[in-house]
Amino acid sequence: MSMPRVSERRLFGRLGVGVMLLSCATLAGAQAAADPAQWLSRMRQAATNRTYQGTMAFAAGSQVSSSRVTHISEGRERYERIEALDGQMRQQFRHNGALLTLWPQTRVAIVEQVEPIADFPALPASSQRALESYEIRSIGSDRVAGHEAEVLLLKPRDALRFGQRLWAERETGLLLRTEVLSPRGDVLESASFTDLSIGGKLAPESVLKPMKKKLDGYRVVRPQAQPTQLDAEGWSLKGSVPGFQLLNCVKRPLDAADEAGAELQVLQSVFSDGLTHVSVFIERFDAQRHKPMRTMLGATHSLMNRHGDWWVTIVGDVPMATIQQFEALLQRRP
Template sequence: MKPTVALRLCVCVMPLLAGVMALPAHAQDAATAQGHDARAWLLRIHEAALQRNYQGTLVVSNGVQTSTSRVQHFADGGQQVERIDWLDGEARSMIRHNDVVHTLWPNAKLALIEQREPRATFPALFSGGEKRVLEWYELHPLGLDRVAGLPAEVVLLKARDALRFSQRLWAERRTGLLLRADVLAANGQLMESVSFTEVSIGIRSQAEQAMAVLRHLPGYRVIRNQALPTALEQEGWVLSKPPAGFQEVTCARRSLDVMASDSSPIVLQTIFADGLTHISLFIEPFDPKRHQAEAVTTLGATSTLATRRGDHWVTVVGDVPLETLKKFVQALSRKR
C-alpha cells in the first residue's frame, strides 16, 4: 500500500543519480548539515503527509502493471480524512476517517467497513516507528529535482543489508510532502515507483464532501469486517528468530473471506515492520481444496510465499526480497 546513514555511495548506487541535478556548493553544505539530522528530515516528510491538506493524481507502476488514483487528504481539527478513488479497472473508492475504513464498489453495490490501525502508505513514510528507520537504512542526499512541477529534495535510503530494498525519495522542498518514492534492487534496478503526476498542497479542507457518500448508500450490501486483537504466542505460534530489524506491530484474527458466509475460516494476520517497510504473515487452516503446492510469486517489489505448515497454510507478503520471506517461514513454529 511499502516496499540508513553513512555518507559513502558505493558504485552500485551511482546509476541512481541519473536525472537528478547535482547540488551547487552552497546547497551541498546545506544537505550535509541536514544529513547530520537525518531523523528530523525523515520525520518532516512523515508529518507533512499527516498534517497537510492535499489532493492530486497518483500513479503506481511496478514494471508490469500501472494504476492511477485520485487522492485527497484532510487534517481537520485533529481528524484524519482520506479518500482514494481508483481511476482504472473496476470502480472502487476507499474513504478513511481516522481508523475506520470504508471501501465501496459502486457497480456491485457493496460496502466493506473495517476498523484497523492506520499503516504508513504513500505519501506517509514510517511503518512501525520512525526511530528505527536509520538503524536499517543509510540516508544519502542526492540533489534537487522536480516532480509534478514542484521543486523537490531527493534522498536515497540505502538498505544496510540484503534483507530489505533501498528506497529513493523526492520530498517537496517547502512542505516536505513526499512526491515520489522508488523501490530499488541491490543493483540499483527500479522495481516499483509511486508518484504524484499533479498535486495541490495546502488546500482548504473538504473533509465533509469527501465523506458525504457514506451518509447514504441506497441498495448497498454493507459488510463489517471485525478483527479481534491477539498475539502470535497467544494463538500458539512462536517466531523464534525473525529477520533482523523486523518487529511485530499488530496481530489480529479476522474472517478469511468477508464476502462469504459467517462460516468463513478465520485467518490470523500479523504485521511486522522495520520502520520503513512492513511484512504481513497470514496463518489459516489448511484446506486441500484451496491449498495446493507451495507457491512463490514476485510482482515488482512485492514477493509472496505460501506453504503448508502441518495443519495450517502460511502466506507471507511484503516489499522485500524473497529470501527475507523464507526466513520468516523458517523461524515460525507451532507451540502447541
C-alpha cells in the same frame, strides 16, 4: 484468502501521528536540510498533518495504475477520499479510523475500523529504527508534479531489504515520489504524484456525506478485526529477522466458510524495519483452495505454503530470502 492489492498498500498513507505545529515548518526545513535523517520525520508528519489533493501513479512490473486522492487535515481530524482511475471502479472514504470502501460494479460495501499502517505518501513512525537498517544521504534536488523536491537515497545495510529513493517536497516535507531499488540499482516499483495541490481549504463533507448515505442495493460487509498476540494463538517465531519488529497482530474473518458453514478466520501479523513491512497470514489449510506458490511483482514477494493443518502466506516488499527467513522461524507451539 484474497491477497492484498499491491497498489493499495503502496499508494495510500494510513499513519496517524500527533499534530505538528505548522509554524515550526521553516525551522524544521532548515534543520532537515542540514541533516538528511530529519527528512524522514518531516515526510511522516506532512502526510498526515497537511491538506493535499492530487493524482498518484503506481508502476510495478507490467502493472500500471492511478488514483485520485484528497486528504484533509483539520486539527485532530483526518479525512480522506480515494478513487481508482483504472480498472474496476473503487472508492474509499475515511474519517480517522472509520473506512468505507465501495465497489459499485459488484455492489459491495466494506465498512471497517482500521489500524494505521504507513504507505505512500507516509512513512512508518519509527524513523530512528529505519536508520539502524538503512544509510541515508541527500543526492540532490529535483522537481515532481511542479514542486521542488529534495532527493534522498536509503541504502540497506544488509541483503534483507531493498534500497529506496525518496523525493520530499522542499517546503512541507510531503513525500512526492518513491522508488524501490534492486541491489543493482534497477527500479523495481515506483509511486508518484503526477499532479498535486498542497494546502487550501477543502470541505470534509466531500468525505463525510458518502459515509452517511444509506447503502441500499449494496451487500454490506463489516469485517471485525480482533487484536491478539501470536503466542496467544499458538504461534511464535523461534528467532528474529534482523531489523524487523512486530507492529501488530489481529484476527479477522475470511470470506470463506468450512463444510459446516462456520466462518473461518485468518491471523495477520505485521512486522516492520521502520521503512517497509512484511505481513504473515495464518489460516486453516483447505486442499481445495490452497496450492503452494511463490510470486513476485515489482518489489513485492510472496510465499504460500502448508504448515501441517495450517496455511501460511507471507508477503512484503523485501527479497524472497527475507520472506523465507520469516517462514523458517515460524513455528506452531505443541
